[in-house]
Amino acid sequence: MTDQVINTSSTNSGSAKLVYILYLASIVFGITGLIGLIMAYINKGDAPEWLKTHYRYQIRTFWIGFFYFFIGAITSLILIGYIILLFTVIWLIVRCIKGMKALDQQQAHPNPTGWFF
Template sequence: MSEVVINEGPSTEGTAKIVYILYMVGIFFGITGIIGVVMAYINKDDAPEWLRTHYQFQIRTFWIGALYIILGSILSIILVGWLVLLFWVIWLIVRCVKGMKSLDAKTAHPDPTGWFF
C-alpha cells in the first residue's frame, strides 16, 4: 500500500516579503509597486492557503493605495490632497510592516480584506 502525499505547491513566502519591500520602495520609485502587484497576482494561485491571504492583502493594498493616490493628486489642487498623500505613505508603511510581521510568524494575514491598517 502506498502513501498519498498531497502537495500544496511551493511556498513563496520569500516572494511575498519581496512584494512588501517593493511596495515600500514604491513610495520613492512608483514602478516597483506595479512590479509588486504583478508578482502577487502571479504567485497567489500557487501559494498555500495561509500565504494566499498575504497575496490577497497585497493586491488590495495596491488598488486601495492607487485610489488614495488618485484622490490625493486631484485634491492637491486645494491643498488637502497633500494630507491625503501623507496619509497614504503612513498607511502603506503600516500595512507592509504588519504584513511582514505576520509573514515572518508564518501565519495567515488576520484581515486580508480590510481597508485601513
C-alpha cells in the same frame, strides 16, 4: 520530502516578502509597486492557503493605495490633497510592516480584505 515542502513554503514566503519590499520601495520609485502587484497576481494561485491571504492583502493594498493616491493627487489642487498623500504613505508603510510581521511568523494575514490598517 518534508524538507522539500518547507523549502517550497519558504520560497513562496520569500516572494511575498519581496512584494512588501517592492511596495515600500514604491514610495521612492513608483514603478516597483506595479512590479509587486504583478508578482502578487502571479504567485497567489500556487501558494498555500495561509500565504494566499498575504497575496490578497497585497493586491488590495496596491489598488486601495492607488485610489487614495488618486484622490490625494486630485485634491492637492485645494491643498487638502497633500494631507491625503501623506496619509497614503503612512498607511502603506504600516500595512507593509504589519503584513511582513505576520509573514515572518508564517501566519495567515488576520484581515486581508480590510481597507485601513
